[in-house]
Amino acid sequence: MKAPFPPRELAKVQCSLLTWYRHHRRALPWRASKDAYRVWIAEIMLQQTRIAAVLPYYERFLEKFPDVASLARGSQPEVLRLWSGLGYYSRARNLHAAAREIIDRSGGKFPRTLEAALALPGVGRYTAAAVLSIAYDIPLAVLDGNVARVLARVFAIRGDLRAPRLWRQLSDIANHLLAHSAPGDWNQTLMELGETICTPQNPGCAECPVARHCHARARNLAGKIPAPRRKPASVHTRIAAAVLRDTRGRTLLVRDPGAHDGVLFSRMWQFPAIEVSRQPRAELENHLRATLCLDGAPLSLEALPAARHGVTFRNVTLLPFLVRIPRLPKPPRSRSLPLDSLHRVPISSATRKIAAAAVASQTPH
Numbered sequence: 001m002k003a004p005f006p007p008r009e010l011a012k013v014q015c016s017l018l019t020w021y022r023h024h025r026r027a028l029p030w031r032a033s034k035d036a037y038r039v040w041i042a043e044i045m046l047q048q049t050r051i052a053a054v055l056p057y058y059e060r061f062l063e064k065f066p067d068v069a070s071l072a073r074g075s076q077p078e079v080l081r082l083w084s085g086l087g088y089y090s091r092a093r094n095l096h097a098a099a100r101e102i103i104d105r106s107g108g109k110f111p112r113t114l115e116a117a118l119a120l121p122g123v124g125r126y127t128a129a130a131v132l133s134i135a136y137d138i139p140l141a142v143l144d145g146n147v148a149r150v151l152a153r154v155f156a157i158r159g160d161l162r163a164p165r166l167w168r169q170l171s172d173i174a175n176h177l178l179a180h181s182a183p184g185d186w187n188q189t190l191m192e193l194g195e196t197i198c199t200p201q202n203p204g205c206a207e208c209p210v211a212r213h214c215h216a217r218a219r220n221l222a223g224k225i226p227a228p229r230r231k232p233a234s235v236h237t238r239i240a241a242a243v244l245r246d247t248r249g250r251t252l253l254v255r256d257p258g259a260h261d262g263v264l265f266s267r268m269w270q271f272p273a274i275e276v277s278r279q280p281r282a283e284l285e286n287h288l289r290a291t292l293c294l295d296g297a298p299l300s301l302e303a304l305p306a307a308r309h310g311v312t313f314r315n316v317t318l319l320p321f322l323v324r325i326p327r328l329p330k331p332p333r334s335r336s337l338p339l340d341s342l343h344r345v346p347i348s349s350a351t352r353k354i355a356a357a358a359v360a361s362q363t364p365h
Helices: 007-024 036-045 051-064 068-073 076-083 090-105 114-118 125-136 145-154 164-177 183-196 280-292 339-344 349-362
Strands: 235-245 250-254 273-275 301-303 307-311 314-324 334-338
Touching: 007 164, 007 183, 036 051, 036 090, 036 125, 051 076, 068 090, 076 090, 114 125, 125 183, 145 164, 145 183, 235 280, 235 349, 250 339, 273 280, 280 301, 280 314, 307 349, 314 349, 334 339, 339 349
Parallel strands: 235 314
Antiparallel strands: 235 250, 235 273, 250 334, 301 314, 307 314
């Protein structure tokens, strides 16, 4: 493809952007060193997750697992427990599996080649390029949503940026623009620009260090690039969940519930639950009797405050019920523990919301 900038102009653009970054970059903890492990953990946590949400998790995770060896030695349940609430739990499972591969195959160090990095579970082209460039100064350009938006505006590229043809074009541009003398800083510069100035709505063009090079600004198109992506229609779901509570204040968590899926409860410990339609109480009671081998004694299901939960394009209404019971059943793949001790096991955000409703019901007002 034709070079997006003549060599002399490209040098000026790189200098302007790198100078801006070195003066305005945010003091984020993963920027405190170029340790590949710390960079890798941050990049995985930041996938589809806001920086503000990641910060406390990042610090706690590194306290428990300060290096790849400690992460590899850790158990998956412990990794998931520390990840609990951050979402997209396959990231944590892949991170743990990748740490063990790094110990077995790479001498305990994040690999230095693109091919070896891409072979790790959960590491795609973007993550590999980010870690290798930032930690090892390997000249690989990154392309994520923030960088794609910056490049699309600078060169007034219209259309669905995720369409394969346009994504390849943006990837070629990113490779041409890469500052080979400082690839890690350059990649972080474009990401920082997209996160803080060249934002999806209301970009701060007046503060942009390369505004005079931006074709979208010159054509008054900054607000129209990129085009909004079509979102799938929302699906509304109701999930009824049973918080069983015995006379000692213990509750039951299961791993094989009727409403189980890989997103809502993330294949972690949860309350017995089922998707319901018109009669949540009766449907949940039938489910409990069928799956927990309860005898014919009547069950009293006390409705707790409902909670809202969003998962991608699904709008979920959580309908928790408190079920007081003399003795907890012991179905396969279950465990019992005090209701106020759920923080000791890996649970999803949806399960946290259900638990919060139950705990609130026990708190004197």
